[in-house]
Amino acid sequence: MGATVIRSTRGSKAVLAGAVVAVVVAASLPLWGESSWMREFVEISCYLIFAMMWNLLAGYGGMVSVGQQAFFGLGGYVMLALGNLYGVNPFLAIPIAAAVAALASLPVSKLAFRLQGGYFSIGTWVIAEVFRLSIANVSAVGGGSGTSLTALRGISRSVRESTTYWVALACVVASVALVYVFLRSKEGLALQAIRDSEVAAESQGIGVERMKLAVYVVAAFGCGMAGALYFVSNLRISPDAAFGVDWTAFAIFIVMIGGIGRIEGPVIGAIVFWALNKFCSDYGTWYQLGLGLLAIVMTLFFREGLGGFLNRRLGFDMLPTRRILKLGAEPVALKSQPVVEARV
């Protein structure tokens, strides 16, 4: 009896093709769209990238961080310092800021990894607070009240807005593609094995600690990129805005709505979050309260999230990262076959 490993289906290929078309259409938006659409897209892109990184940490690496805003804020401030103080083009400063955040995550991980489970979460929060309070003491970047990004002053508004938009689109596509390719690679398989069972993964020779560190560094890179991008678009930064725990709160909400531990989760969650923000944010405290309640309800009763629900209804994974072992010689429709999930 033969066996084949299924890594994509006709449906998932269609989703991928649809995504490519959507990106091409989106890329032309500055030619026909309104500038408010571009601003909204940039903002939601930052939330999406941040949420994807949180999903990678909590959903795959088992690290429920409440302190990723440390790297978000750091990315923003590094971009601002490079632009305002050293004359670097802010758009070029985005990848540099992300790299600095990734570099900073190495010593930070030495501290944070000394704590496990829930205490890891609060420990990362303390570290983010230390970042916030420390930067509030640096007067060169405006101290506690913050400062404005002056490096983009010479550029006209429309050029600035469409460039920011294209950079944001590139960042989102790159992040989704990177996470997708990574999860489909051998290392990604190892990470999914860790998600399913740390002990079993370790017993199969996976270096769990090394893998977790890698995920932590990648997540710091992504969060730093999101932060730099956000403040290029926002033009004004302050320690409270850059290092606020709200970023993590929204990331948790986005991921729990879309489905944790699945790549399409944050994408779907971010779309829902955008829609809710647009139509309900006038309700202020009640809206925030509702988001908190929704996160609780999703966690207790719908752990698979909207992404998992959609995948189940469609009958295939939209962005498959699993390797499904199919027994039997002739290829038949996937659903009717006995499938064994490859857990390695």
Added chain:
Amino acid sequence: MTETLIQGLLLGGLYCLFSLGLSLMFGVMRLTNIAQGDFIVAGGFAAICIAPLVGGSPLLAGLVLLPLAFGAGYLLQRGLLNRTLGKDPLPSLVVTFGLSIVIQNLLLEVFSASPRSLESGELSTGSLSLGGDIVVGTLPLLIFVAALAATVGLQLLFARTPLGRAFRAVSDDREVAELMGVRSAHVYALATALATVLIALAGLFQGLRTTVSPADGPLLLLFAFESVIIGGMGSFWGTFVGAMVLGVSQQVGFGFDPGWGVWFGHLVFLAVLVVRPNGLFPKTKG
């Protein structure tokens, strides 16, 4: 110098009350309550609401508040938090984080963002002389004594009573404890009820000593957490000492610059994490 030390220790007394509940819940069921700080703030607001109904006395308000807190804690654990327990810490973290957001916004809606405090009458102005020119306020001293009593009480409860034995049993191995006839759902709920009483007491004192406002919760959580980790997990005396270390550190930081107190406390916490990752008096590991 002596002044800073004494003020720091008295502040530590308050932090000890903040952190005992966190330590208790983590110790018994490995549950990290991210809403700990918001519970404290909610306790403070509850005391502020109750006080006028009982003639303004903080003592009577406390007598009404604490049994209510016990009941609320029990129901919260039975109705909600028990569902989140398991090997994976994620559900309990996300649920308590969600609770934190819900409580903050609910308090903001009901009480607005301005800080409130609890009228204490002569309690807040009174002071005691400790010989020489050292004078301490009656209220901070009362808080310190309450923290000491709570620590001794919890230690005795865990070491000497059947309930304490049940707490330790479910903490060590839930399934075996259940086989021995321990109803773990009930025991967990009692642990949270007890923790909530301590939290409400901490909130009452916080409202008496300074102010409470809806956005204060997260910072109080961090203080509670730092006390637990500095002291070492699994030991109430460790938590007590950790709170003292944090209180003194912050007071020393305040001495340098009024804006540095909290920051200095964080740095001392990180230093302890580097030098003694299991805290000063470790007993159990995460």
